[in-house]
Amino acid sequence: MDDVRPGREHVLHLLAEPGEVRGQDGRCDQVFGHGFRLLLMTGLPALGAQDRALYPNRCAFSAPRRPTGPEEESPMISMLLFLLAFLCIPGGASATDADREARWAEQVQETLVVGQAVWLEAGGRKVFAVLTPAESAPPHGGVVLVHGMGEHPDWNDVIHPLRLGLAERGWTTLSVQMPVLAADASPTDYAPLIPESDPRLVAAVNDLRARKLDPVILVAHSLGTNMAIACLAQHPRLPLDGLVLIGTPRLQGKPPLDPLPLLARLTLPILDLYGSRDFDFVRGTAAARRKAVHRGGNRHYRQVQIEGADHYFRGLEDELVTTVDAWLERVRRDKGRR
Known part of the structure; x- marks a missing residue:
């Protein structure tokens, strides 16, 4: 089942x-x-x-x-x-909490040491993001980072290690503020909000393309993976070379909370990464994700379990960055052979 x-x-x-x-x-x-x-x-x-x-x-x-x-x-x-x-179960909502986004932007900017704040034009509004240039020249490519539910572009778990670690390994990263709700919101509350992520992700990909970065790959965590999958299913021609899904939840409800039907429509290279100690609704649905992709005919899909890792890869940040970087380099090499 x-x-x-x-x-x-x-x-x-x-x-x-x-x-x-x-x-x-x-x-x-x-x-x-x-x-x-x-x-x-x-x-x-x-x-x-x-x-x-x-x-x-x-x-x-x-x-x-x-x-x-x-x-x-x-x-x-x-x-x-x-x-x-x-x-603590809240009522529903259908628009991002702009005040909370503003607070996140202020806090991150005040503490930002590596990287710079940028603002993207997305869906008729300014969206906060953190650009971290690659430490090597020329860059290996660009990476759009997508955080999880209720977080910000420099979140301490998963996103911050990837933002800095991938830049150290030669990738320019652009970590984007995704739509957020009140702190007690549930994924069900986020369902009608997920379409708001589309223009943000499109703007982020186009921003890296405008910086002449190639390849460009999207790396998402937790509920951010649902947002990314929904966006790519809606925009199959988005100039993206790969997708990294970290801790993809399969929740009850229709897509995008249940990402399987949309995941089956994607044809670009995908790395599906999760930990052996991840939540049941991630780890326990790994086989279903794999079957959905194979049913869709995508032969560029790889699923990797990191032994000992929880949903946030605490204590295994280096292994997370190394695993993602190795896959990014593989996509880069494969594209160079075409």
């Missing part, structure tokens, strides 16, 4: 996307949300270093101390998480 229903792990992940809790300066909504996601996923971990690394000294939020002793695995934790999962 191909369809896998999201379980508690999925619900907790959704609830734990960045929250609107702010520090004394009115910002810092990412710091709380990201730490809360770790709290939900693992029980009561230490929340300090990773979540404060991107925005140091910004927020008055202090992480709870991890209890010790026999109470550490208290069933009260499970009950609390269960209640949170059903008390």
